[in-house]
Amino acid sequence: MNSATTLQHLLHGSPSERATAAEYLAQQGPEAAYAASELTAACSDTESVSDWAVAALEELGPPPSSAIDSLVSLAQSEKPLTVYWAVTLLGRAGPDALAHQQVLVTLLQYSQDSAVQEKAAWSLGRMQATSSEATQALQQAAQSPESRLSRVAAKSLQQTQT
Amino acid sequence: MARKKSKFSLLMWLIFSGISGGGITGYLKPNIPIIGPLIAKFTDKGQNLAAGGGNLLSESANGLLSNQASGSYGATAVTGRLASARQPSNGQQQGAVQPTTAAGSQGNGNLLIASFNIQVLGQSKISKPGMKELLAHVIRQFDLVAIQEVRAKADNVIPDLVTTVNSNGSRYNFVIGPRLGRSNSKEQYTYVFNTNTVEHDPSSVGTVNDPKDLLHREPFVTRFRARTQSPAQAFTFWMVNIHTDPDEVPEEVDALADVFQVMQKARADEDDVILLGDLNASEKQLGRLGKLPGMQWTVSGVTTNTRKNKAYDNILFQGQATREYTGRWGVYDLERNLGLSREQALQVSDHLPVWAEFRVWEAPPPTSPVGRPALYN
Numbered sequence: 001m002n003s004a005t006t007l008q009h010l011l012h013g014s015p016s017e018r019a020t021a022a023e024y025l026a027q028q029g030p031e032a033a034y035a036a037s038e039l040t041a042a043c044s045d046t047e048s049v050s051d052w053a054v055a056a057l058e059e060l061g062p063p064p065s066s067a068i069d070s071l072v073s074l075a076q077s078e079k080p081l082t083v084y085w086a087v088t089l090l091g092r093a094g095p096d097a098l099a100h101q102q103v104l105v106t107l108l109q110y111s112q113d114s115a116v117q118e119k120a121a122w123s124l125g126r127m128q129a130t131s132s133e134a135t136q137a138l139q140q141a142a143q144s145p146e147s148r149l150s151r152v153a154a155k156s157l158q159q160t161q162t
Numbered sequence: 163m164a165r166k167k168s169k170f171s172l173l174m175w176l177i178f179s180g181i182s183g184g185g186i187t188g189y190l191k192p193n194i195p196i197i198g199p200l201i202a203k204f205t206d207k208g209q210n211l212a213a214g215g216g217n218l219l220s221e222s223a224n225g226l227l228s229n230q231a232s233g234s235y236g237a238t239a240v241t242g243r244l245a246s247a248r249q250p251s252n253g254q255q256q257g258a259v260q261p262t263t264a265a266g267s268q269g270n271g272n273l274l275i276a277s278f279n280i281q282v283l284g285q286s287k288i289s290k291p292g293m294k295e296l297l298a299h300v301i302r303q304f305d306l307v308a309i310q311e312v313r314a315k316a317d318n319v320i321p322d323l324v325t326t327v328n329s330n331g332s333r334y335n336f337v338i339g340p341r342l343g344r345s346n347s348k349e350q351y352t353y354v355f356n357t358n359t360v361e362h363d364p365s366s367v368g369t370v371n372d373p374k375d376l377l378h379r380e381p382f383v384t385r386f387r388a389r390t391q392s393p394a395q396a397f398t399f400w401m402v403n404i405h406t407d408p409d410e411v412p413e414e415v416d417a418l419a420d421v422f423q424v425m426q427k428a429r430a431d432e433d434d435v436i437l438l439g440d441l442n443a444s445e446k447q448l449g450r451l452g453k454l455p456g457m458q459w460t461v462s463g464v465t466t467n468t469r470k471n472k473a474y475d476n477i478l479f480q481g482q483a484t485r486e487y488t489g490r491w492g493v494y495d496l497e498r499n500l501g502l503s504r505e506q507a508l509q510v511s512d513h514l515p516v517w518a519e520f521r522v523w524e525a526p527p528p529t530s531p532v533g534r535p536a537l538y539n
Contacts, residue, residue, distance in 0.1 A: 115344040
């Protein structure tokens, strides 16, 4: 399956085509990075698609810089799993996504989903976010009673200060 | 998206109380130390629940064997070991020793223990024509398989698969852990094992407690025993099944060092801990886990994924304690063993099974130079 067909099926195919495309991408490892944003969106598809999309994203590694803008949009989705993975991939993008740190700051401060908050804290560290808003948000999160959030935020603060 | 731990009762997160003792009343031996951040404080509630034996298994779906509230191994009497020619097929990436024609556990009296990350093992995978049969064939190569990445909302996937494994008269069973993960996408661990050669202790099944949430998918642990005609001398061991988060590998591998040490001390009468799975770390990336005194891993110098470019699956144990290891290990190459193309093999999984061989008899404890039993770290 070539990449254009894969994306076409993933975005617009029938349920079985979408699942097959997601499965194919999950088997490609980092070579599926070209589909980073499409897979992130597919996380909120039906279970048969979503399971493969998530599997693909776990193995994907960092997204290409061309996907960053769409990932930023997806980070503002209403769909929790899509947000989670968009935030994760932005973190994996590291400093390439630094221009969009404010989106993650907002999620860290206001998301109702603790897993998203933790990922946002993690991603801010990975992208070495040093804006005053990011630093303040991380400092606040480092004081959280939630041990994982506070730990991740504290580590991210260390990363942004090195 | 709900926080992952909200779905599990305190019972489950005190599960370590269910794996620390022998039998109904042995769960909370007061001399079990609290070690590291991964062991919860034992509470009265945990103690009472643990004493119920079978209650500990309420959130993990056991297989065909009934829940053994007495804490004994297995459900059937030992009637001797079958003499089968089953063995891992040739043509696999090898460790130190090539498999011989009688290399199967039932041929030479040894156990073959494997780890297999079966990518997205769920309803859609096992519904593919021939897939269940193929997976069943792979599973039958081993006495005990630790499987990662069971992803299914329904509970029929592993029972259906094991039914297929047993369709040739085999007698495999399984134990399966809870659904784990920080997002809504969750995975389960399972052990599938040949009840003719291995039995599990139903009173020693659980998920490692992780109050500081250091691990994305906390290890699923179960104690097993080689099935022999002399159970008192049979090899017993903990299995610790793990699939780390690829985004937090150093932190998780570090936490697994604590897990390993906790498991070494979980029972005063059990010195063998086999930690295995998809660590998302090569042997050079094992961090503090790899630096534990005497730590040994089987997979070295070969790849373990279907695309043959990563070596993230491994089987680890403390070499001085687990001298039951024979030194034979391997990676089961799906393409070469099953005559599959790369594309077909990837449909099975992006990982290959890794395996190691262990003797069925418990090795005597090593002695100090003056002949007294040595203490393990």
